[in-house]
Amino acid sequence: MPDAGQRDDESPDGGDDRSDTVHPLLEIQRLDTETEQLRHRRANLPQRQDLSAIRAEQGEQQRQIDTVALQRIEVLTRQKRLEDEAAIIQAKADVDDNRLYSGEITAIRDLQALQDEIAGLRSRQGMLEERAIEALVEAEELSEQADSLEAQRKFNEERVTVLEAELASAEAAIDEQLAALSTARTESAAAAETAAVARYERMRETFGPSTAVPFDPSSGCGCPHQMPAVEVARIKRCTEGEVLDCAECGRLVLR
Numbered sequence: 653m654p655d656a657g658q659r660d661d662e663s664p665d666g667g668d669d670r671s672d673t674v675h676p677l678l679e680i681q682r683l684d685t686e687t688e689q690l691r692h693r694r695a696n697l698p699q700r701q702d703l704s705a706i707r708a709e710q711g712e713q714q715r716q717i718d719t720v721a722l723q724r725i726e727v728l729t730r731q732k733r734l735e736d737e738a739a740i741i742q743a744k745a746d747v748d749d750n751r752l753y754s755g756e757i758t759a760i761r762d763l764q765a766l767q768d769e770i771a772g773l774r775s776r777q778g779m780l781e782e783r784a785i786e787a788l789v790e791a792e793e794l795s796e797q798a799d800s801l802e803a804q805r806k807f808n809e810e811r812v813t814v815l816e817a818e819l820a821s822a823e824a825a826i827d828e829q830l831a832a833l834s835t836a837r838t839e840s841a842a843a844a845e846t847a848a849v850a851r852y853e854r855m856r857e858t859f860g861p862s863t864a865v866p867f868d869p870s871s872g873c874g875c876p877h878q879m880p881a882v883e884v885a886r887i888k889r890c891t892e893g894e895v896l897d898c899a900e901c902g903r904l905v906l907r
């Protein structure tokens with residue numbers, strides 16, 4: 653497809669200097685292609701992809717934060733229960749201790765039994781206190797995990813803010829270009845035949861950026877089918893600026 657981008661003559665006047673004249677359909681086609689490329693770029697801006705990756709990460713992070721918080725509550729509840737249980741047993745052992753030294757029990761066998769009971773209670777109390785300390789250590793580890801997850805969450809939040817600003821400015825820059833293209837297209841469409849523009853627009857869905865092609869006497873429309881010599885001769889005889897069909901592929905051939 654010839655690039656007409658550098659030419660500043662937007663309205664063909666049918667004059668004799670053909671090299672300076674761009675067929676309005678070719679100009680419209682060029683503007684449409686550029687518009688499509690910009691829209692594609694706008695939809696696929698890297699910041700958009702980064703943002704969606706971070707948002708997915710944030711979702712997973714929030715789940716981890718919630719899980720750790722819940723685990724910490726469970727561990728602290730367990731620690732409290734173990735401490736309470738240890739305190740009850742300690743109180744029981746203390747009561748027994750007092751009885752042991754009160755002098756109210758005198759039989760050796762009873763004293764021995766009480767001593768055994770106290771030893772059992774103290775051992776159980778010690779075990780419960782140990783498990784309570786383990787739970788406390790576990791809760792501290794979970795707190796550290798929560799802090800680290802919170803720091804990551806904040807980092808990602810800041811990253812999202814930066815990316816959103818970058819995305820907005822990239823979109824605004826593209827939107828400005830799109831608006832300029834749209835204005836230029838309106839001007840080019842005003843210079844072209846309405847029916848030809850409508851035909852081009854219908855066919856663009858099939859042929860995309862090479863819907864309209866300038867006539868080339870050696871290859872016809874440039875499509876894979878060789879244009880018959882008689883057809884080439886026919887188009888050659890047409891007036892410059894005319895919009896014809898390639899009988900082989902259906903593209904618009906611009907004379």
Ligand SMILES: [Zn+2]
Pocket residue numbers: 873874875876877898899900901902903
């Ligand atoms: Zn063709």
